[in-house]
Amino acid sequence: xxxxxxxxxxxxxxxxxxxxxxxxxxxxxxxxxxxxxxxxxxxxxxxxxxxxxxxxxxxxxxxxxxxxxxxxxxxxxxxxxxxxxxxxxxxxxxxxxxxxxxxxxxxxxxxxxxxxxxxxxxxxxxxxxxxxxxxxxxxxxxxxxxxxxxxxxxxxxxxxxxxxxxxxxxxxxxxxxxxxxxxxxxxxxxxxxxxxxxxxxxxxxxxxxxxxxxxxxxxxxxxxxxxxxxxxxxxxxxxxxxxxxxxxxxxxxxxxxxxxxxxxxxxxxxxxxxxxxxxxxxxxxxxxxxxxxxxxxxxxxxxxxxxxxxxxxxxxxxxxxxxxxxxxxxxxxxxxxxxxxxxxxxxxxxxxxxxxxxxxxxxxxxxxxxxxxxxxxxxxxxxxxxxxxxxxx
Ligand SMILES: *[C@@H]1O[C@H](CO)[C@@H](O)[C@H](O)[C@H]1NC(C)=O
Ligand SMILES: *[C@@H]1O[C@H](CO)[C@@H](O)[C@H](O)[C@H]1NC(C)=O
Ligand SMILES: *[C@@H]1O[C@H](CO)[C@@H](O)[C@H](O)[C@H]1NC(C)=O
Ligand SMILES: *[C@@H]1O[C@H](CO)[C@@H](O)[C@H](O)[C@H]1NC(C)=O
Ligand SMILES: *[C@@H]1O[C@H](CO)[C@@H](O)[C@H](O)[C@H]1NC(C)=O
Ligand SMILES: *[C@@H]1O[C@H](CO)[C@@H](O)[C@H](O)[C@H]1NC(C)=O
Ligand SMILES: *[C@@H]1O[C@H](CO)[C@@H](O)[C@H](O)[C@H]1NC(C)=O
Numbered sequence: 288x289x290x291x292x293x294x295x296x297x298x299x300x301x302x303x304x305x306x307x308x309x310x311x312x313x314x315x316x317x318x319x320x321x322x323x324x325x326x327x328x329x330x331x332x333x334x335x336x337x338x339x340x341x342x343x344x345x346x347x348x349x350x351x352x353x354x355x356x357x358x359x360x361x362x363x364x365x366x367x368x369x370x371x372x373x374x375x376x377x378x379x380x381x382x383x384x385x386x387x388x389x390x391x392x393x394x395x396x397x398x399x400x401x402x403x404x405x406x407x408x409x410x411x412x413x414x415x416x417x418x419x420x421x422x423x424x425x426x427x428x429x430x431x432x433x434x435x436x437x438x439x440x441x442x443x444x445x446x447x448x449x450x451x452x453x454x455x456x457x458x459x460x461x462x463x464x465x466x467x468x469x470x471x472x473x474x475x476x477x478x479x480x481x482x483x484x485x486x487x488x489x490x491x492x493x494x495x496x497x498x499x500x501x502x503x504x505x506x507x508x509x510x511x512x513x514x515x516x517x518x519x520x521x522x523x524x525x526x527x528x529x530x531x532x533x534x535x536x537x538x539x540x541x542x543x544x545x546x547x548x549x550x551x552x553x554x555x556x557x558x559x560x561x562x563x564x565x566x567x568x569x570x571x572x573x574x575x576x577x578x579x580x581x582x583x584x585x586x587x588x589x590x591x592x593x594x595x596x597x598x599x600x601x602x603x604x605x606x607x608x609x610x611x612x613x614x615x616x617x618x619x620x621x622x623x624x625x626x627x628x629x630x631x632x633x634x635x636x637x638x639x640x641x642x643x644x645x646x647x648x649x650x651x652x653x654x655x656x657x658x659x660x661x662x663x664x665x666x667x668x669x670x671x672x673x674x675x676x677x678x679x680x
Pocket of ligand 3: 354355357379
């Protein structure tokens with residue numbers, strides 16, 4: 288963008304007006320031509336370094352006038368109605384650094400492996416707000432110089448393992464895929480983009496994402512995953528723990544992590560992806576098993592009472608709280624029991640007997656008295672509450 292401003296300043300110093308310029312051109316010099324509301328690409332001086340024909344009605348792009356402007360470094364055709372680009376349209380633009388094609392009508396079919404292959408020095412490619420339904424890595428097969436690729440506001444639905452496989456994007460630093468329709472990320476979909484520093488996948492339809500997809504992006508420092516359709520089941524736990532350790536790394540930023548909100552959850556206490564942990568990622572068909580290891584013998588009645596109490600906390604403040612309550616209860620019980628230390632020291636074979644409550648049915652089952660307590664809670668609020676009222680009532 289700095290180069291564009293530079294060009295503008297340059298062009299203002301050259302005030303000679305050129306005969307080819309139409310009334311709709313705001314800048315017209317040997318270096319820069321800026322025009323609006325055109326229906327075709329116009330002939331500009333061969334010395335043109337920046338050609339910006341925006342906010343118009345251009346439908347197709349071919350090499351006819353472009354190929355003579357071989358010193359062009361900036362070409363903007365933003366906000367037109369472009370549906371076709373001929374394969375040789377950019378053939379002579381070997382020093383082009385910035386190509387802006389956003390806000391047009393480009394579909395995936397309009398682009399081919401050769402469309403951009405001439406642009407060996409291109410650093411910024413803006414393809415945002417078109418109608419691309421998919422990304423084909425072969426479009427970028429000769430783009431080792433590319434630093435920024437904007438694909439936001441398209442209709443991209445998935446990024447497969449092979450999406451960028453044939454791309455030559457090892458220099459890419461910024462990839463914007465926000466505001467698409469992405470529902471699927473392959474584990475290997477970003478392989479080959481090893482230089483990536485900024486990745487925006489916000490405003491898509493991801494229900495889940497494999498952490499492996501981000502693992503080999505070692506330089507990644509800006510990641511945005513907000514406003515997707517996160518389905519916060521246990522399957523997202525690995526992503527949550529990856530993101531947590533990612534955020535703990537210095538200089539790595541996860542944008543708006545509070546807005547990584549769950550669209551569907553198994554555990555109502557969880558509202559954002561990052562709240563998913565080992566203990567509260569409950570899937571509907573799994574029981575929660577809490578094992579409280581008692582290092583001494585405490586009365587079974589006391590355990591039964593305290594654990595029933597804990598199950599009340601469980602549904603007022605989430606599982607994390609319940610677990611700490613159980614732990615506190617255990618510590619208290621241990622303190623209350625005189626001579627516990629001595630007992631523990633003298634003990635050589637731990638965990639011989641197990642206490643096992645089963646809350647699954649409408650009754651509380653307690654298997655054995657012993658040194659270890661296993662509390663099994665099925666993941667259904669209603670059931671547990673029934674159990675509680677059953678007990679208390
Ligand atoms: C392009 O730039 C080079 C070096 O500045 C110059 O020699 C050449 O004449 C320019 N070509 C055109 C078509 O302006
Ligand atoms: C391109 O430039 C060449 C010579 O510089 C000229 O003969 C030709 O007409 C130009 N082509 C177009 C399409 O302007
Ligand atoms: C444009 O490129 C083609 C093929 O790469 C070449 O034949 C032609 O001479 C070039 N035209 C100009 C004006 O540089
Ligand atoms: C990508 O483009 C190449 C060349 O145009 C084509 O052969 C390939 O089938 C395309 N891949 C996909 C997944 O569409
Ligand atoms: C993508 O690659 C990963 C790892 O190589 C593999 O496990 C997975 O099955 C692949 N997915 C597809 C759809 O090929
Ligand atoms: C969430 O994921 C689970 C299992 O992965 C699936 O059964 C469930 O249908 C998904 N929820 C939605 C709303 O798609
Ligand atoms: C949950 O516990 C109940 C009762 O102990 C058992 O029948 C059921 O199979 C358990 N479910 C799972 C998924 O372990």
